[in-house]
Amino acid sequence: MNLKSLFNLVKELYDTPEGGFIPLHEPRFLGNEKKYLNECIDSGFVSSVGEFVNQFEREIAKFCGSKYAVATSNGTSALHAILHAIGVDQDCEVITQSLSFIATSNAIAYTGATPVYVDVDLDTLSLSPTALEEFLHNNAQKLETHTINKHTHKVIKACVPMHTFGHPARIEEIAKICKEWNIILVEDSAESLGSYFLKNGVQTHTGLEGVASALSFNGNKTITSGGGGAILTDDEALAKKLKHITTTAKAPHPYEYYHDMLGFNYRLPNLNAALALAQLEQLPSFLSSKLEVAKSYEEFCGKNGIEFIHAREGTMPNFWLNAIKLEDKAQRDDFLTQSNANGIMTRPIWYLNHQNPMYKHCQNDGLKNSIYLQDRIVNLPSSARIKI
Ligand SMILES: Cc1ncc(COP(=O)(O)O)c(C=O)c1O
Numbered sequence: 001m002n003l004k005s006l007f008n009l010v011k012e013l014y015d016t017p018e019g020g021f022i023p024l025h026e027p028r029f030l031g032n033e034k035k036y037l038n039e040c041i042d043s044g045f046v047s048s049v050g051e052f053v054n055q056f057e058r059e060i061a062k063f064c065g066s067k068y069a070v071a072t073s074n075g076t077s078a079l080h081a082i083l084h085a086i087g088v089d090q091d092c093e094v095i096t097q098s099l100s101f102i103a104t105s106n107a108i109a110y111t112g113a114t115p116v117y118v119d120v121d122l123d124t125l126s127l128s129p130t131a132l133e134e135f136l137h138n139n140a141q142k143l144e145t146h147t148i149n150k151h152t153h154k155v156i157k158a159c160v161p162m163h164t165f166g167h168p169a170r171i172e173e174i175a176k177i178c179k180e181w182n183i184i185l186v187e188d189s190a191e192s193l194g195s196y197f198l199k200n201g202v203q204t205h206t207g208l209e210g211v212a213s214a215l216s217f218n219g220n221k222t223i224t225s226g227g228g229g230a231i232l233t234d235d236e237a238l239a240k241k242l243k244h245i246t247t248t249a250k251a252p253h254p255y256e257y258y259h260d261m262l263g264f265n266y267r268l269p270n271l272n273a274a275l276a277l278a279q280l281e282q283l284p285s286f287l288s289s290k291l292e293v294a295k296s297y298e299e300f301c302g303k304n305g306i307e308f309i310h311a312r313e314g315t316m317p318n319f320w321l322n323a324i325k326l327e328d329k330a331q332r333d334d335f336l337t338q339s340n341a342n343g344i345m346t347r348p349i350w351y352l353n354h355q356n357p358m359y360k361h362c363q364n365d366g367l368k369n370s371i372y373l374q375d376r377i378v379n380l381p382s383s384a385r386i387k388i
Helices: 003-013 033-041 051-064 075-085 105-110 129-139 171-180 236-245 271-306 329-342 368-374
Strands: 067-072 092-096 114-118 140-144 147-149 155-158 184-188 196-199 202-207 211-218 227-231 321-325 378-379
Touching: 003 184, 003 271, 003 329, 033 271, 051 067, 051 227, 051 271, 051 329, 067 075, 075 105, 075 155, 075 184, 075 211, 075 227, 092 105, 092 378, 105 114, 105 155, 105 329, 129 140, 147 171, 171 184, 227 271, 271 321, 329 378
Parallel strands: 092 114, 092 155, 155 184, 184 211
Antiparallel strands: 067 227, 140 147, 147 155, 196 202, 211 227, 321 378
16 A cells, blocks of 8 residues: 555645644634634623524524434433433343444443444444344344343334444434334434435435434534534424423523423533534535545545545535545554554544443344454544635
């Protein structure tokens, strides 16, 4: 592999002098960030109440095409709140992919439920509908209103696919299987803000197929609010419940503090929402800049015999993190060593969730593709370019 010329391409893309460091994904603050933050500070409303957070909810819902959005303190809390709100608890199991950031499993575990791991597709790197169907066929029993795991007798209450690195999962197929088995679909869309797929010929944002989905605005994401997240849903009752439980379930009253159910302090602070709003205004330009970066990588890889994880037909990923697939673990490790030594931050896929001590006991389907990909995938620097 022509490493030197790949490193040169990365340096060119990010206009970095010799000896400079290129992070994997860094935020760009090129718009109204300081203006809105100052306005927010001047208003005195920096915490859980304020106009920026309300406006951000309206704008993010509009951008993604959901009826409602509930802003949260981060993506993990968004996912946890959804699972809690739909009744996932210690008597339940939740199917997800092991190839994900640990937050996906953690959010499930916070409810007391147990994650069950099903494999991903090699092209989307996201939950495989074929593997899901096969797992359910071999391990689950469909009852009148719900599905149980034949081995543990627990209810398989929900399924949480994740759109890995912004590549849309085969979500319509997954939704169909979940419906057949009475399993609630919740999307982990933390990485896929600005990722679309064609649904009946119409460009549709990820995160709208399930009952709700979670977004993340962590510092390394396509837009950032420092820390932050949001829930998307079209279900009015669920949206109301989620707003309620993410604001400590406080019954509205001018001065009394009465909480009518278990709630969480999960609201996105107004101060963070001010930042988020300014970032959201720039999202279209971040996305086109990231697409340009992805195209440069794809072209380079095509010419140099490197497998680039490209957009599956009918999908428009945000290319949150560009990924290449190397030949084996040895080549992967060599690539990681050399690129990082050259000031170019690259990284492998996370340890698969089930390889972490908390989730070692959880059932899985063998995860053949996940393990194969873990040994071969690396992410390349993918920030929006500085001049966009
Ligand atoms: C797949 C996935 N799920 C959940 C999260 C959690 O988001 P946050 O860090 O905002 O809690 C992240 C990102 O950090 C993620 O990549």
